[in-house]
Amino acid sequence: MYTRWLNILLMAALLWLSACGKDTSIEDPGYRLRIRVVPMIDGFPLQRGVDQSNSWGEAFRTDVFRIYLGGFALLDEGTDPVSDHPDTYHLLDVFDSASMSINIHGNGTPFRRLRLQIGIDSIRNVSGAQTGSLDPLLGMFWTWQTGYIHAKFEGSSPASTRPDKRFTYHIGGFRQGQDSKRILMLDLPVNKAWSLERSGLTEITLHMDIGAWFRSEHDLPISAQAQVMQPGLLAVQYADNYARMFSLESIERR
């Protein structure tokens, strides 16, 4: 009898706390997890407005790199989530360091893998005006053809075939055959399950190596095409490549 009331009260407290926040899952905010994303280019830190080069030997400068991550979940050894944040999105901007750390929370259940999603679920692409991290104001939304730009990469390179030597990649697409959302499962680099601690902070470091954008699943040098700004087969290839950018480097207590 008492436990039932207690349960209801606990539910109420959790509902209260979570209902107005960004995350929809009912989890204990005491169990904090920070996901820190470090942008790299073939093993070196990515820098703004500085000549760097990709594995094709093409020099380039990055002006914009923004990408949507979301749908974080902590998984047991299988694919069952012990903690799940579906339909939540974070816009990473490599030149805005605050945006590169994502704070979520979970619970005390041990986990072995991290699931994450690149891009926006189709339902958010077809449901009208969104807000928060999906506000079209953020410039990650195509206007002439409804849909989110999952990743934006702009800069300049002598390898660009365009007269102004710029490259512009706006990658997205949710329709059948054009889907450029990708779901990744990354194993923890420790050979055992990890548990978040109540009133403690765990930090996961992800490397996001932009080298894979140009060369991984597909060969996509800047010289081949310097401009992709709509969904389609090419965008799908870039999506296959951006899915290969991420690796889970470390997990530590902070």
Add this chain to the structure above:
Amino acid sequence: MNRLRVIGSMILTAGIVTAVATACRKEETASGVPTPLTLVTPAGFPAPNDLFGNNPLTKQGVELGRVLFYDGRLSRDGQVSCGSCHQPFAAFSTFEHAFSHGIGNQFTTRNAPGLFNLAWHRELHWDGGINHLEVQPLAPITAANEMGEDLSNILKKLNADSRYRALFRDAFGDPEATSQRMLKALSQFMGIIVSADSKYDRMLAGKVNFTQAEAAGYAVFKAKCAGCHQEPLFTDLSYRNSGLPLDPLLKDVGRMRITGKTADSLKFKVPSLRNVALTAPYGHDGRFYTLAAVIDHYRSGPKPGPTVDVALRAGLSISSNESADLLQFLTTLTDTTFTKDPRFKEPG
């Protein structure tokens, strides 16, 4: 005892739900609650899309949408409003223009369609590239040749205007203009623009009779045109190639631009023929100046091509008499009740 417990937890649950609801509404100010409106489905119309499920239709929301629709400040130079291209007396198309004027003496590359019965359209624009009315305004607002403006700039302008702050508060319980609220208000305004009071509608309702020519034209229409321009919307909302040859300058491939499929090349959304006498010129690029010219196109047969609709390949056999009757019938689709409706007019 058991029942008591159940009732007890029910009361508690109800309490929790209200508590959570109030917790989320704390930013709402003390102003009045917006007045709910309902979109009335005209007799004979199918059910509309669920446009207002996530955007409850209210008198104040529609009013804010109307003010926004006619406000030039949604454009970069302050001169171009939605209403400057979508004029009420032309059934919200651009009066007698193939292409409409955007900012800085630029023109659109497609003909502005009339705006009415949009709550029944699954997709918008000639190529169906827009999948929800709420996000449609982003296209003209940001297009360099239309309004050329940036969303955050618009919000800055709106938030600096006390009149708008009051309108936003009345519509959404909070004075802050956000992109979502602005878009939802525009969607409310456009969504309630319904045209269903033409002579044709009144004839169906048994209130008036068609002349002999109109009745004969209606028969021709049902036989030759209704396959695509399906009643009661006068469009089946599909994408078809009616055999207009590609304009070499505009190079507009229509639906293919969205789907990337060659099978969709030169297909365009079948336009509604309601109010068609008010929306000249015609076609996605306004290449026909008169309705008679459109009918002549159907009679002479379209330019052959792999995606031309089978129904039109051989041309439609329409005699000159039938053509004259058809023209008479098409004028019965004009609805001046809606073009003169004070709810849809430029405010003030």
